[in-house]
Amino acid sequence: MKTWTIALKDTLIRFRDRNAILLMIAAPLLIALVMGAAFGGQNGDTSPIYEIPVVLINADEGDLGQEFLDILTSIKVETTEGVKPLFLATEMTNVEEAKTLIEEGESRGVVYLPPKFSATLRSGVGEDAERGTATVEVFTDPASSVSPGIIRGVVARIASGFSTVLIGNSVAVAQLLNHVTDIPVVFVNEDTGPVSEALNDAFAPGNFDDLFILTTADTLAEAQSQLDAGDVQAIIHITDQFSNAVMTGADSATVAENVEIITAPILAASLVEDVALGVIFGFGSDADPNADPEPSTILTNLENLEDILNEENTSFAETEGPRNRITVGSTNVGTGEEFNLLNYFVPSMAIFFLMFAVFDGTQSILEEERDGTLHRMMSTPTSHSAIILGKIGGVFLTGILQFVVLVVVSGVAFSVDWGNDPAGMTLLVLGTVSAATSLGAFIASFARTVNQAGVLGTAITLVSAILGGNFIDFRAIPAWLVPISKLTINRWAMEGFFNLTLGGMGLADVALNIGALFGMAVVFFVLSLVLFNRRFVK
Structure with missing residues (x-):
């Protein structure tokens, strides 16, 4: 009973602190909103990437080269600002000058169609005929991480479409002539x-x-x-x-x-x-x-069937437009719900600021030790263990309330979807808060001063956030760094919340994450109790 009274008293004190409210509630929501707006703001049917600057060089004397580039430049994407071209194309004739634009950062890539592109593709009729191979050269900016893959992928898709049509025509002619x-x-x-x-x-x-x-x-x-x-x-x-x-x-x-x-x-x-x-x-x-x-x-x-087919293709392009000849299909498997990046960033910032809040809470034990109030409490009939458990329990209760408020406010105000498994979400929140609270208590148990505990807590919070995926997608962490990443509370918590909120998974899918978090909580809690008893029991 005395443990519960101490925990409740400390919790009420923290929630009366205006600065604490800003740290625990306002800051994570504000930063999550800013990051969500910066990195997304779109649903599953829109693209944040459009008008990629590219240089097109057509050295082909025939019609297929221009048709290739017409298809490339006619691709449109849905964006939050409406329909936009995927590429912002500039035509040039000199390859070296075009490469210079990449080096200067004015272009993300160059697409070069060689001389005799059309003639090479149309060479050879029949199954045993010798067919030439036309090479489309793509030069991209090595400093860019996204646009080079898009440019190469689109060019490869169009080239594959051309090959399919031309080879299909030749094979059809050969088969008919053979029969x-x-x-x-x-x-x-x-x-x-x-x-x-x-x-x-x-x-x-x-x-x-x-x-x-x-x-x-x-x-x-x-x-x-x-x-x-x-x-x-x-x-x-x-x-x-x-x-x-x-x-x-x-x-x-x-x-x-x-x-x-x-x-x-x-x-x-x-x-x-x-x-x-x-x-x-x-x-x-x-x-x-x-x-x-x-x-x-x-x-x-x-x-002359191949010539007839080519004439029909040209006629079709004149009436329907080249962009309708090759399409890139994309299918959403599932219910097609709107994708909200806040589903990632709100849990991310909640975990990040939870670490700050619980570390600050456990440091209060050292502050009371410094001010002498803790020793006066221990001189009362209340056992040392009850006092320490009450202090740690207050931090735990504060963390739970912080998470509950964030879940409710973000869900109502910003339509954040916290998943469809209340049991899985509840256990994951309990595991995350337990592990963070126990780690904070462990740091406080061996830190000699409040300042030392603050420095250690801040350092661990920042390093764990970087390794655990609070600032970047944890799936993008290099393979060699994954084992280190999984030593952090943040990684197990982020992975669990991601699977529940964005992956649509349930309790069984995050059971390992929950188990790992409670395991960390037990280890740090036991260590902190041992060290606190050694510290305060003379």
Whole structure:
């Protein structure tokens, strides 16, 4: 009971101190707001990075170089100020002069497209053809940490898109050209009318050069069995009503209704159908007597398919704009809640100023020792242990109330999300305050004077804050420094609060952090009691 009375008395004294209130409550909230505004102020759909100054040098004589740069400069990002260009581009012609701008800090990078960029990318047709490799050179500022990665990543993404389109075109051409020769086709003519012989002449094997290997079958069933067995890849079937349609003056479309073309799933299926119907249309009443019945036009188009695809790409760019040809997709997995950097900085500053507050509180034991009030208390019937526990308990209670006030005020005033697991948050706060209070008591137990305890407390607070991630993201700490970082209360506390507030995790995920904090608390508390007893028990 006496321990509780001492703890409550010390707590009330601290909360009546205006300077203490500023240190414990106002300062962490104010600094967290400033850091949140400086480093963020955006949600998950906006970017703080835009208008990165870059120099573009296009030495290419063709159209692909300019198209590449058009895509680069057309990328837009959502910012807190609206839609902004990702890059602020300047065009130059001299590479060395452009590099000078990087050295002078006026540009973050240079993108250089070499001569014959377009010609190199378009070289080689077919699977065995030799294709050239065009190199896009990117020069970046080594003093910058973020922009070089963005520039290189975007350039690599655009280059990958170009490679995919161009290689895909070439492979498509090669595959089609490899399949448009020697296609095994079976011809079935069931017509016995006056036009039947003319049909046989029209579909004579010699009329198709190397395009078809044409054979005949007496019935459709026989031809179908050959197709099912894989002996042929297409059937051209003429029904017994073909002559009647032609002799009654039917047009090409009506005549074609008496023809059935069956193909296997091959690349050249449409070619077989086009060639066959081209011949059949010649028997219609509306046929052009001067039309070339040979499939030379179709073959020419296939051989020039890559040129056709390139023309279509250019036409698409003219109507849709180059930026729509390559897009960079980003998907948020989860509920897509708004990201608030205060969720990081408020717990961070709460821990940082908690250390100052509890260290200052435990130093009060030394102040009372210096002023003689502690010795007068120990001359009373109250045990030494009860007095020391009361003093430490008052610091602990002050730290708990400080954290509770910060949680409530930041949540109501600044919409800070403290997670969805009250049990995990409660245990983490208790563990953090316990560890900090015990460390403060341990420092006070061996410090000879108040000034010495203040110097040691301030030094430990600042070093722990730097190593533990109060000022920088703890995940950015180098690997070799992580073991040292995990010797601090700040690191275990920051990691736990990060997982609860920003990671959406629960008690099970921060159990190790809670255990580590309570473990530190026990060790420092036991050591401080031992040293205090040696100090005050004569």
